[in-house]
Amino acid sequence: MSQLANQIAVVTGAGRGIGKAIALRFAAEGADVVCVSRTAENSAAVADEVRALGRKSWAVALDVSDDVAVAAAGEKILAEAGRVDILVNNAGVTRDGLLMRMSEEDWDTVLDTNLRGAFVVTKSFVRAMIRQRAGRIINVASVIGLIGNAGQANYAASKAGLIGFTKSLARELASRGITANAVAPGFIETDMTSGLKDELKTALLGQIPLQRFGQAEDIAQAALFLAGPGSKYVTGQVLTVDGGMVM
Numbered sequence: 001m002s003q004l005a006n007q008i009a010v011v012t013g014a015g016r017g018i019g020k021a022i023a024l025r026f027a028a029e030g031a032d033v034v035c036v037s038r039t040a041e042n043s044a045a046v047a048d049e050v051r052a053l054g055r056k057s058w059a060v061a062l063d064v065s066d067d068v069a070v071a072a073a074g075e076k077i078l079a080e081a082g083r084v085d086i087l088v089n090n091a092g093v094t095r096d097g098l099l100m101r102m103s104e105e106d107w108d109t110v111l112d113t114n115l116r117g118a119f120v121v122t123k124s125f126v127r128a129m130i131r132q133r134a135g136r137i138i139n140v141a142s143v144i145g146l147i148g149n150a151g152q153a154n155y156a157a158s159k160a161g162l163i164g165f166t167k168s169l170a171r172e173l174a175s176r177g178i179t180a181n182a183v184a185p186g187f188i189e190t191d192m193t194s195g196l197k198d199e200l201k202t203a204l205l206g207q208i209p210l211q212r213f214g215q216a217e218d219i220a221q222a223a224l225f226l227a228g229p230g231s232k233y234v235t236g237q238v239l240t241v242d243g244g245m246v247m
Protein backbone atom coordinates (compact mmCIF):
# COMPACT_ATOMS: atom_id res chain seq x y z
CA MET A 1 0.00 0.00 0.00
CA SER A 2 1.19 3.54 -0.72
CA GLN A 3 2.49 5.12 2.47
CA LEU A 4 1.30 8.66 1.66
CA ALA A 5 -1.94 7.92 -0.21
CA ASN A 6 -3.94 11.13 -0.77
CA GLN A 7 -1.67 13.27 1.39
CA ILE A 8 -0.73 16.75 0.26
CA ALA A 9 2.92 17.70 0.72
CA VAL A 10 4.75 21.00 0.31
CA VAL A 11 8.48 20.65 -0.40
CA THR A 12 10.70 23.73 -0.54
CA GLY A 13 13.84 23.70 -2.67
CA ALA A 14 12.14 21.01 -4.74
CA GLY A 15 13.72 22.13 -8.02
CA ARG A 16 16.77 19.87 -7.75
CA GLY A 17 18.91 17.73 -5.47
CA ILE A 18 17.48 16.46 -2.20
CA GLY A 19 14.21 18.41 -2.47
CA LYS A 20 13.51 16.99 -5.91
CA ALA A 21 14.21 13.44 -4.68
CA ILE A 22 11.82 13.99 -1.75
CA ALA A 23 9.07 15.37 -4.03
CA LEU A 24 9.34 12.39 -6.39
CA ARG A 25 9.59 9.78 -3.60
CA PHE A 26 6.50 11.26 -1.90
CA ALA A 27 4.61 11.24 -5.23
CA ALA A 28 5.61 7.62 -5.84
CA GLU A 29 4.08 6.86 -2.43
CA GLY A 30 0.76 8.49 -3.35
CA ALA A 31 1.14 12.13 -2.28
CA ASP A 32 0.17 15.20 -4.28
CA VAL A 33 3.09 17.61 -4.14
CA VAL A 34 3.50 21.39 -4.13
CA CYS A 35 6.98 21.98 -5.57
CA VAL A 36 8.47 25.22 -4.26
CA SER A 37 11.69 26.47 -5.78
CA ARG A 38 13.42 29.77 -6.45
CA THR A 39 13.20 29.32 -10.19
CA ALA A 40 9.90 28.80 -12.01
CA GLU A 41 11.59 26.60 -14.60
CA ASN A 42 12.91 24.08 -12.04
CA SER A 43 9.71 23.88 -9.99
CA ALA A 44 7.64 23.43 -13.18
CA ALA A 45 9.92 20.64 -14.43
CA VAL A 46 9.69 18.70 -11.16
CA ALA A 47 5.91 19.28 -10.98
CA ASP A 48 5.70 17.69 -14.46
CA GLU A 49 7.63 14.67 -13.18
CA VAL A 50 5.22 14.37 -10.23
CA ARG A 51 2.25 14.46 -12.63
CA ALA A 52 3.92 11.77 -14.74
CA LEU A 53 3.70 9.58 -11.62
CA GLY A 54 -0.06 10.09 -11.63
CA ARG A 55 -0.29 12.62 -8.82
CA LYS A 56 -1.43 16.24 -8.72
CA SER A 57 1.25 18.87 -8.51
CA TRP A 58 1.59 22.62 -8.22
CA ALA A 59 4.73 24.55 -9.17
CA VAL A 60 5.50 27.61 -7.07
CA ALA A 61 8.44 29.96 -7.71
CA LEU A 62 9.30 31.57 -4.42
CA ASP A 63 12.20 32.92 -2.41
CA VAL A 64 11.60 31.46 1.08
CA SER A 65 13.44 34.37 2.70
CA ASP A 66 10.85 36.84 1.36
CA ASP A 67 8.21 36.70 4.07
CA VAL A 68 5.62 38.79 2.19
CA ALA A 69 5.85 36.49 -0.83
CA VAL A 70 5.78 33.40 1.42
CA ALA A 71 2.58 34.53 3.18
CA ALA A 72 0.87 35.22 -0.16
CA ALA A 73 2.02 31.89 -1.62
CA GLY A 74 0.91 30.04 1.52
CA GLU A 75 -2.64 31.38 1.17
CA LYS A 76 -2.70 30.54 -2.54
CA ILE A 77 -1.42 27.01 -1.98
CA LEU A 78 -4.00 26.35 0.76
CA ALA A 79 -6.77 27.74 -1.45
CA GLU A 80 -5.75 25.57 -4.41
CA ALA A 81 -4.68 22.36 -2.67
CA GLY A 82 -7.33 22.54 0.06
CA ARG A 83 -4.99 21.49 2.88
CA VAL A 84 -1.39 20.62 3.64
CA ASP A 85 -0.55 17.40 5.48
CA ILE A 86 3.24 17.37 5.17
CA LEU A 87 5.70 20.26 5.05
CA VAL A 88 9.35 19.71 4.18
CA ASN A 89 11.59 22.72 4.78
CA ASN A 90 14.48 21.74 2.53
CA ALA A 91 15.53 24.98 0.76
CA GLY A 92 19.05 25.83 1.78
CA VAL A 93 22.24 27.58 0.68
CA THR A 94 25.90 27.80 1.66
CA ARG A 95 28.21 30.83 1.58
CA ASP A 96 31.39 29.35 3.00
CA GLY A 97 34.33 31.30 4.33
CA LEU A 98 36.48 31.63 7.41
CA LEU A 99 34.92 33.83 10.07
CA MET A 100 37.52 36.59 9.72
CA ARG A 101 36.61 36.94 6.06
CA MET A 102 32.89 36.17 6.22
CA SER A 103 30.81 39.17 5.16
CA GLU A 104 27.67 40.20 6.99
CA GLU A 105 25.85 39.65 3.71
CA ASP A 106 26.98 36.01 3.53
CA TRP A 107 25.93 35.49 7.14
CA ASP A 108 22.50 37.02 6.49
CA THR A 109 21.86 35.16 3.21
CA VAL A 110 22.46 31.78 4.86
CA LEU A 111 20.52 32.53 8.04
CA ASP A 112 17.66 34.18 6.11
CA THR A 113 17.25 31.22 3.76
CA ASN A 114 18.00 28.22 5.95
CA LEU A 115 16.50 29.36 9.26
CA ARG A 116 14.22 32.35 8.78
CA GLY A 117 12.89 30.75 5.59
CA ALA A 118 11.85 27.63 7.51
CA PHE A 119 10.23 29.83 10.17
CA VAL A 120 8.11 31.90 7.78
CA VAL A 121 7.12 28.94 5.59
CA THR A 122 6.11 26.88 8.65
CA LYS A 123 4.14 29.82 10.03
CA SER A 124 2.15 30.08 6.83
CA PHE A 125 0.95 26.44 7.04
CA VAL A 126 0.81 25.67 10.73
CA ARG A 127 -2.59 27.22 11.36
CA ALA A 128 -4.15 24.93 8.76
CA MET A 129 -2.40 21.91 10.33
CA ILE A 130 -3.68 22.92 13.77
CA ARG A 131 -7.23 23.13 12.38
CA GLN A 132 -6.83 19.67 10.85
CA ARG A 133 -5.34 18.42 14.13
CA ALA A 134 -2.78 16.59 12.01
CA GLY A 135 0.45 17.38 10.25
CA ARG A 136 4.06 16.40 9.71
CA ILE A 137 6.84 18.95 9.63
CA ILE A 138 10.23 17.78 8.42
CA ASN A 139 13.20 20.14 8.46
CA VAL A 140 16.31 19.31 6.47
CA ALA A 141 19.17 20.26 8.79
CA SER A 142 22.75 18.95 8.46
CA VAL A 143 25.34 17.07 10.49
CA ILE A 144 27.23 20.39 10.39
CA GLY A 145 24.52 21.77 12.70
CA LEU A 146 25.54 19.07 15.19
CA ILE A 147 29.34 19.16 14.95
CA GLY A 148 30.20 22.53 13.32
CA ASN A 149 32.72 22.99 10.53
CA ALA A 150 35.63 25.36 9.92
CA GLY A 151 34.55 27.78 7.19
CA GLN A 152 30.84 27.22 7.74
CA ALA A 153 30.00 29.27 10.86
CA ASN A 154 26.94 30.75 9.12
CA TYR A 155 25.72 27.40 7.78
CA ALA A 156 26.37 25.54 11.06
CA ALA A 157 24.53 28.25 13.02
CA SER A 158 21.57 28.08 10.65
CA LYS A 159 21.32 24.28 10.87
CA ALA A 160 21.83 24.17 14.65
CA GLY A 161 19.11 26.83 14.85
CA LEU A 162 16.87 24.69 12.67
CA ILE A 163 17.32 21.77 15.07
CA GLY A 164 16.33 23.96 18.04
CA PHE A 165 13.39 25.27 16.02
CA THR A 166 12.31 21.68 15.24
CA LYS A 167 12.39 20.60 18.89
CA SER A 168 10.43 23.67 20.00
CA LEU A 169 7.79 23.03 17.32
CA ALA A 170 7.59 19.40 18.43
CA ARG A 171 6.81 20.48 21.99
CA GLU A 172 4.45 23.28 20.95
CA LEU A 173 2.41 21.30 18.43
CA ALA A 174 2.32 17.75 19.82
CA SER A 175 -1.03 18.28 21.54
CA ARG A 176 -2.46 19.29 18.14
CA GLY A 177 -1.47 16.01 16.50
CA ILE A 178 1.46 17.54 14.63
CA THR A 179 4.95 16.06 14.67
CA ALA A 180 8.16 17.94 13.88
CA ASN A 181 11.42 16.20 13.14
CA ALA A 182 14.70 16.97 11.40
CA VAL A 183 16.83 14.97 9.00
CA ALA A 184 20.54 15.70 9.28
CA PRO A 185 22.25 14.62 6.06
CA GLY A 186 25.98 14.02 5.94
CA PHE A 187 27.79 14.39 2.62
CA ILE A 188 25.22 13.96 -0.17
CA GLU A 189 26.16 14.15 -3.85
CA THR A 190 24.21 17.16 -5.20
CA ASP A 191 24.99 20.53 -6.80
CA MET A 192 25.70 21.85 -3.29
CA THR A 193 28.69 19.55 -2.85
CA SER A 194 29.82 19.11 -6.47
CA GLY A 195 32.32 21.99 -6.25
CA LEU A 196 34.33 20.58 -3.32
CA LYS A 197 37.98 19.81 -4.02
CA ASP A 198 38.98 16.18 -4.62
CA GLU A 199 41.39 16.13 -1.64
CA LEU A 200 38.58 17.25 0.66
CA LYS A 201 36.25 14.59 -0.76
CA THR A 202 38.90 11.89 -0.18
CA ALA A 203 39.42 13.08 3.39
CA LEU A 204 35.65 13.10 4.01
CA LEU A 205 35.26 9.62 2.59
CA GLY A 206 37.79 8.38 5.13
CA GLN A 207 35.43 9.51 7.90
CA ILE A 208 32.39 7.65 6.57
CA PRO A 209 32.08 4.10 7.98
CA LEU A 210 29.78 3.03 5.13
CA GLN A 211 32.52 4.16 2.69
CA ARG A 212 30.42 6.06 0.21
CA PHE A 213 28.84 9.47 -0.17
CA GLY A 214 25.08 9.65 0.22
CA GLN A 215 22.59 10.09 -2.60
CA ALA A 216 19.55 12.39 -2.54
CA GLU A 217 17.39 9.27 -2.49
CA ASP A 218 18.92 8.26 0.87
CA ILE A 219 17.52 11.47 2.36
CA ALA A 220 14.20 11.04 0.57
CA GLN A 221 13.79 7.63 2.23
CA ALA A 222 14.40 9.16 5.67
CA ALA A 223 11.92 11.97 4.93
CA LEU A 224 9.40 9.35 3.79
CA PHE A 225 9.75 7.56 7.12
CA LEU A 226 9.18 10.83 9.02
CA ALA A 227 6.16 11.67 6.83
CA GLY A 228 4.65 8.20 6.82
CA PRO A 229 2.59 6.04 9.17
CA GLY A 230 5.65 4.29 10.66
CA SER A 231 6.76 7.41 12.56
CA LYS A 232 3.50 8.55 14.13
CA TYR A 233 5.02 8.24 17.65
CA VAL A 234 8.24 10.05 16.70
CA THR A 235 8.63 13.78 17.30
CA GLY A 236 11.41 16.24 18.15
CA GLN A 237 14.09 13.93 16.74
CA VAL A 238 17.09 14.49 14.53
CA LEU A 239 17.60 11.56 12.17
CA THR A 240 21.21 11.57 11.01
CA VAL A 241 21.63 10.08 7.53
CA ASP A 242 25.35 10.16 6.90
CA GLY A 243 26.75 6.67 6.45
CA GLY A 244 27.73 6.66 10.12
CA MET A 245 29.96 9.75 10.00
CA VAL A 246 28.51 11.30 13.17
CA MET A 247 27.47 8.95 15.94
Ligand SMILES: NC(=O)c1ccc[n+]([C@@H]2O[C@H](COP(=O)([O-])OP(=O)(O)OC[C@H]3O[C@@H](n4cnc5c(N)ncnc54)[C@H](O)[C@@H]3O)[C@@H](O)[C@H]2O)c1
Pocket residue numbers: 012013014015016017018019036037038039062063064065090091092093113117140141142143184185186187188189190191192193
Ligand atom coordinates in the same frame (compact mmCIF):
# COMPACT_ATOMS: atom_id res chain seq x y z
N1 LIG B 1 24.21 18.03 -0.20
C1 LIG B 1 24.62 17.83 1.03
O1 LIG B 1 25.67 17.19 1.27
C2 LIG B 1 23.80 18.30 2.20
C3 LIG B 1 24.23 17.94 3.48
C4 LIG B 1 23.51 18.36 4.57
C5 LIG B 1 22.38 19.13 4.40
N2 LIG B 1 21.99 19.48 3.15
C6 LIG B 1 20.79 20.33 3.05
O2 LIG B 1 19.87 19.73 2.17
C7 LIG B 1 19.06 20.76 1.57
C8 LIG B 1 19.06 20.56 0.06
O3 LIG B 1 20.37 20.69 -0.41
P1 LIG B 1 20.90 20.09 -1.80
O4 LIG B 1 22.16 19.38 -1.52
O5 LIG B 1 19.80 19.42 -2.52
O6 LIG B 1 21.33 21.48 -2.50
P2 LIG B 1 20.97 22.12 -3.91
O7 LIG B 1 21.77 23.38 -3.96
O8 LIG B 1 21.11 21.13 -4.99
O9 LIG B 1 19.42 22.46 -3.75
C9 LIG B 1 18.96 23.46 -2.91
C10 LIG B 1 17.57 23.86 -3.35
O10 LIG B 1 17.11 24.91 -2.49
C11 LIG B 1 16.61 25.95 -3.30
N3 LIG B 1 16.73 27.25 -2.64
C12 LIG B 1 17.88 27.84 -2.21
N4 LIG B 1 17.59 29.04 -1.70
C13 LIG B 1 16.26 29.21 -1.81
C14 LIG B 1 15.37 30.26 -1.47
N5 LIG B 1 15.80 31.39 -0.91
N6 LIG B 1 14.04 30.09 -1.73
C15 LIG B 1 13.59 28.96 -2.30
N7 LIG B 1 14.38 27.93 -2.64
C16 LIG B 1 15.70 28.07 -2.40
C17 LIG B 1 17.44 25.90 -4.57
O11 LIG B 1 16.80 26.57 -5.62
C18 LIG B 1 17.54 24.39 -4.76
O12 LIG B 1 16.40 23.90 -5.43
C19 LIG B 1 19.67 22.09 2.02
O13 LIG B 1 18.93 22.61 3.10
C20 LIG B 1 21.06 21.69 2.47
O14 LIG B 1 21.58 22.58 3.43
C21 LIG B 1 22.68 19.09 2.05
